[in-house]
Amino acid sequence: MLELRNVTKIYQAGTINETCLFQDFNLAVPDGQFVSVVGSNGSGKTSMLNIICGSIEIERGQVLVGGKDITRMSEFRRHRTVGRVYQNPALGTCPSMTLLENMSLADTKGRPFNLRRGTDRRRIAFYREQLSRLNLGLEDKLHVKVGSLSGGQRQAAALLMSTMTPIDFLILDEHTAALDPKTAERIMELTDQIVREKKLTTIMVTHNLRYAVEYGDRVLMMHQGKTVFDRAGEEKRGVTTETLLGLFNEISIECGN
Amino acid sequence: MGIVLSTVEQGLIYAILALGVYITYKILDFPDLSVDSTFPLGAAVTATMITNGMHPLLTLPASMLAGALAGAVTGIIHVKCRVRDLLSGIIVMTGLYSLNLRVAQDKANLPIFGTDTLFKNGLTAALPDAVADYAPVLILLALVVLCKLCMDWFLRTRAGYLLRAVGDNPTVVTALAKDGGMVKIQGLAIANALVALSGCVMCQYQRFFEISMGTGAIVIGLASVIIGTNLFKNLSFLRATSAVVIGSILYKACVAIALSSGLLPKPQDMKFVTAVLFLLILALGEVRRKKVKAHA
Numbered sequence: 001m002l003e004l005r006n007v008t009k010i011y012q013a014g015t016i017n018e019t020c021l022f023q024d025f026n027l028a029v030p031d032g033q034f035v036s037v038v039g040s041n042g043s044g045k046t047s048m049l050n051i052i053c054g055s056i057e058i059e060r061g062q063v064l065v066g067g068k069d070i071t072r073m074s075e076f077r078r079h080r081t082v083g084r085v086y087q088n089p090a091l092g093t094c095p096s097m098t099l100l101e102n103m104s105l106a107d108t109k110g111r112p113f114n115l116r117r118g119t120d121r122r123r124i125a126f127y128r129e130q131l132s133r134l135n136l137g138l139e140d141k142l143h144v145k146v147g148s149l150s151g152g153q154r155q156a157a158a159l160l161m162s163t164m165t166p167i168d169f170l171i172l173d174e175h176t177a178a179l180d181p182k183t184a185e186r187i188m189e190l191t192d193q194i195v196r197e198k199k200l201t202t203i204m205v206t207h208n209l210r211y212a213v214e215y216g217d218r219v220l221m222m223h224q225g226k227t228v229f230d231r232a233g234e235e236k237r238g239v240t241t242e243t244l245l246g247l248f249n250e251i252s253i254e255c256g257n
Numbered sequence: 258m259g260i261v262l263s264t265v266e267q268g269l270i271y272a273i274l275a276l277g278v279y280i281t282y283k284i285l286d287f288p289d290l291s292v293d294s295t296f297p298l299g300a301a302v303t304a305t306m307i308t309n310g311m312h313p314l315l316t317l318p319a320s321m322l323a324g325a326l327a328g329a330v331t332g333i334i335h336v337k338c339r340v341r342d343l344l345s346g347i348i349v350m351t352g353l354y355s356l357n358l359r360v361a362q363d364k365a366n367l368p369i370f371g372t373d374t375l376f377k378n379g380l381t382a383a384l385p386d387a388v389a390d391y392a393p394v395l396i397l398l399a400l401v402v403l404c405k406l407c408m409d410w411f412l413r414t415r416a417g418y419l420l421r422a423v424g425d426n427p428t429v430v431t432a433l434a435k436d437g438g439m440v441k442i443q444g445l446a447i448a449n450a451l452v453a454l455s456g457c458v459m460c461q462y463q464r465f466f467e468i469s470m471g472t473g474a475i476v477i478g479l480a481s482v483i484i485g486t487n488l489f490k491n492l493s494f495l496r497a498t499s500a501v502v503i504g505s506i507l508y509k510a511c512v513a514i515a516l517s518s519g520l521l522p523k524p525q526d527m528k529f530v531t532a533v534l535f536l537l538i539l540a541l542g543e544v545r546r547k548k549v550k551a552h553a
Binding site: 075095104 | 421426429432437
C-alpha cells in the first residue's frame with residue numbers, strides 16, 4: 001500500500017506568489033494496482049508523482065509505503081523500490097554511453113557499484129532478448145551511443161531500464177507524450193505487459209484519455225490539487241473517454257474557460 | 258634534440274594532470290579550479306618527504322592521497338554546501354595556497370638537489386651513457402601508460418560506469434538508487450589524486466617545489482584535454498585517454514614552438530601567450546556546445 005496522508009504542498013511559500021497546490025491531499029493505492037491519472041495542466045499530477053518519489057519536499061503530511069513513513073527519506077533511497085519513466089525521453093538514459101552500457105547500469109541497480117566489470121558478458125543475450133521485445137530494432141544497436149537513438153527508442157530503453165531489476169512501484173509521467181502515435185501505442189502495450197508480469201504498483205499520468213480508459217484498473221481525475229473523479233475495479237470498466245471528456249469540459253466551464 | 262626530448266618529457270608529466278582534468282571536465286562536466294592548488298600540493302608533499310630522507314617511490318602514493326583529500330573537499334563543498342562548481346574550486350585553491358606553504362615547511366621554494374629522485378638514483382646511474390639520456394622519458398612513459406591503463410580499466414568497471422553516468426545524466430544515477438553527490442565527490446578525489454601525482458613527478462623532475470608552480474595548471478590541463486579529444490574525435494580506435502595524453506604533448510610542443518620562434522618579445526609574456534592559445538583552442542574546438550547544463 002502506497003499512501004499520501006494529509007499532504008500539503010505550497011509553492012513559493014512566504015512570498016507574494018505563494019500558491020497552495022495541495023491542502024490535506026489523500027491518496028491510497030493498494031499493492032498491485034495500476035492507476036491512470038488524468039487532469040488539466042497545473043492540476044498537480046506531476047507534483048503528486050514528485051512527492052511520492054521524493055523529488056520535492058512537502059510542507060505537511062506523510063508519505064507511507066506499507067505503513068512505513070518515508071516522508072523524510074531522500075529521493076535516491078526511495079528509488080530502491082521505485083522505477084520512474086519521464087515524459088522527456090532524454091531523462092531516462094545516459095546519452096554518451098552505449099545502449100549496452102546503459103542496460104548494464106540498470107542491471108546493476110540494487111547491487112554494489114564496485115570495481116567489477118561494468119558489463120557482464122553473460123547477460124548480453126538477455127539484454128538482446130529484452131530489446132527485441134520492443135520491435136524497434138534495438139537489439140542490433142547495443143554498441144550505439146544512446147544519444148543518437150530516436151526519442152521513441154530512447155523511451156523504450158528507459159522503460160526497460162527502469163523495470164529491469166525487481167521494484168515495487170512504477171511511476172510513469174506522461175511517458176508516451178513525446179512519441180509518435182504508433183510508437184506510443186507500442187510503448188503503452190509493453191508497459192501494460194511489464195506491469196502485469198512483474199505485478200507492479202503503477203501510477204501513470206497521461207493526457208491520452210483513451211489510454212486512461214483502456215489501461216489500468218483505476219482512473220483518477222485531478223483538478224486544482226484535488227481528486228474530482230475516482231473509479232476502480234468494476235466501476236472503472238464503465239468509464240469511457242466520453243465520461244472523462246465531459247468531466248473535463250464541466251471543470252473548464254467552472255473555471256471560466 | 259634536447260629541446261624535443263624535454264618537450265616530450267614535460268608533455269608526459271602534464272599528461273597525468275590532463276587525465277585528471279579529463280575526469281572532471283569531460284566526464285563530470287565540472288570545471289575544477291582546485292587543480293591549480295592540488296598540483297603544487299603534490300609537489301610540496303614530495304619535496305618535504307624527500308628532504309626528510311624518504312624514498313622517492315613513497316612520494317607517489319602519498320601525494321595522490323593528499324590530492325584525493327583536497328579533491329574530496331572540493332566535492333563536499335559543492336555537493337553538501339551547495340556552492341557553485343567554479344566557486345568550490347576557487348575556495349579550495351585559495352585555502353590550499355597557505356596549506357601548501359605549511360606542507361613545504363613554510364618555504365615558497367624548496368629544492369631537492371643532491372638527493373635521490375625517480376629520475377636520479379642508483380638504478381639510473383648504472384645505465385650506460387647512451388641510454389641514460391632517455392631514462393627520464395622512458396620512466397615517464399611507463400608511468401603515464403600505467404595511469405592511462407588504470408583509468409581505462411576503471412572507467413569500464415561498475416563504479417566507472419556510475420561516474421560516467423553522473424556527468425552524463427544525474428537523473429539516471431538517482432533512478433539507480435545511488436547518491437549522485439557522493440559519486441561526484443569520488444570523481445573529484447580521483448581526478449585530483451592524478452593531478453597531485455603529476456605535481457609530485459614534476460617536483461622530482463625539476464628538483465624543486467615552488468609555490469606558484471600550479472598557476473595556470475588548469476589551463477594546461479584543459480587545453481590538453483580539448484586538443485586531444487577534438488583532434489582525434491573521429492579516430493574511434495583511439496581511446497579518449499590516449500587522445501588526452503597526445504594532446505598534452507602537442508600542447509607542450511605548441512608552447513615550445515611559440516617560445517623558440519621568437520614570437521615572444523619577453524619570457525614574461527608566457528602566460529599571455531598561454532591565455533591566447535587557450536582562447537583559440539576553445540573558440541575553434543568548442544563552438545558546438547554539446548549540452549546546456551545548469552550549474553548548481
